[in-house]
Amino acid sequence: MDFQIKYLTPDIKLSTYDDKLFKTETVFEFHMLVWFISGETKIIQADKSYLFKAGDIFLIPRNHLATIINYPKDNLPHKAVVMHLTKELLKNFYSGIEIPEKNIRDKAKIYSFEKHPLLESCLASLIPYFDLTEAFPENIAALKITEAISILRAIDPDIDNVLANFEEPGKIDLVNFMEKNFMFNMPLERFGYLTGRSLSTFNRDFRKIFQITPQRWLTQKRLELAFYHLSEKNKKPSDVFMEVGFEDLSHFSYAFKKQYGFAPSLVK
Structure with a gap:
C-alpha cells in the first residue's frame, strides 16, 4: 500500500494513498472533521451507511464504532485533510460558553456538510502549509481549529450537543x-x-x-x-x-x- 500521512500538528494531517482500498474498524477517541480532496469513503455504522465523495466534508463523533472503507477514484488517490477536535481543545473552546445541560448529549450519527463553502475555505487554506520545510506555527494551528469549530457552530446550532459533551461511556446494557x-x-x-x-x-x-x-x-x-x-x-x-x-x-x-x-x- 502506498500510504502517506503528513502532519502539520498532531491534530491536523493530510492523508494520501493509492491502493485499491483501505479498510479499518475503529472507535475514534476524538471527533474528526474530514474534507475529501479526492477518492471515496464508505462508512458503516450499526444502523446506517454513508458514502462520501470528493469535496464532501463531514464530522465523525468520538466513541462510536464504525467500519471505514476508503477507495481511490477516477485514477486519483484517496486524499483528505483531517482535523482532530480533541477533548482538550474543545474544553478550552467551550470554557467561556454556557450551554443548557439538557442539550449536551452525544449523537451517533455522522454529520455531513457536503461542500459547505465556509468549511471548505477553512480546510483548503491548510493545503499550502503541508509543503513547508519549517515547523507549522502553533498559534496558526490553534486559530485554524478555532475557526473550524466556530464555522461548525454557525452552520449547525445542534453541533454543540456533540462537541460540548465530555462524558465517557458508562455501563450500559x-x-x-x-x-x-x-x-x-x-x-x-x-x-x-x-x-x-x-x-x-x-x-x-x-x-x-x-x-x-x-x-x-x-x-x-x-x-x-x-x-x-x-x-x-x-x-x-x-x-x-x-x-x-x-x-x-x-x-x-x-x-x-x-x-x-x-x-x-x-x-x-
Whole structure:
C-alpha cells in the first residue's frame, strides 16, 4: 500500500494513498472533521451507511464504532485533510460558553456538510502549509481549529450537543449494544470500554448472559449476517466479508464453510 500521512500538528494531517482500498474498524477517541480532496469513503455504522465523495466534508463523533472503507477514484488517490477536535481543545473552546445541560448529549450519527463553502475555505487554506520545510506555527494551528469549530457552530446550532459533551461511556446494557455492533471487528477491550466495563468484567458478563465466549458468538453472528446478505440481498462474497467484520476473503470463506458446510459462493 502506498500510504502517506503528513502532519502539520498532531491534530491536523493530510492523508494520501493509492491502493485499491483501505479498510479499518475503529472507535475514534476524538471527533474528526474530514474534507475529501479526492477518492471515496464508505462508512458503516450499526444502523446506517454513508458514502462520501470528493469535496464532501463531514464530522465523525468520538466513541462510536464504525467500519471505514476508503477507495481511490477516477485514477486519483484517496486524499483528505483531517482535523482532530480533541477533548482538550474543545474544553478550552467551550470554557467561556454556557450551554443548557439538557442539550449536551452525544449523537451517533455522522454529520455531513457536503461542500459547505465556509468549511471548505477553512480546510483548503491548510493545503499550502503541508509543503513547508519549517515547523507549522502553533498559534496558526490553534486559530485554524478555532475557526473550524466556530464555522461548525454557525452552520449547525445542534453541533454543540456533540462537541460540548465530555462524558465517557458508562455501563450500559450489554445485549442491546452487542446485537447492534457485532459486525465491527474491534478488540474485546474496546467493546468493554464502550459498554463501561474492564476487559475481565466484559468477558464475565458476556459469558453469563450469552453462555458462550465473546469470540465464538461474534463469529457466529457475523456469519449469520453474511448469509442473509448473500441469500436475501444477492450480494457477492467479495462485497460482504468486510461489511460483516472479517479481515480477508479467505478467512471469511473458511469460517463460512465450517459453519454451513458449503462455500459462500454457493449460496442462492
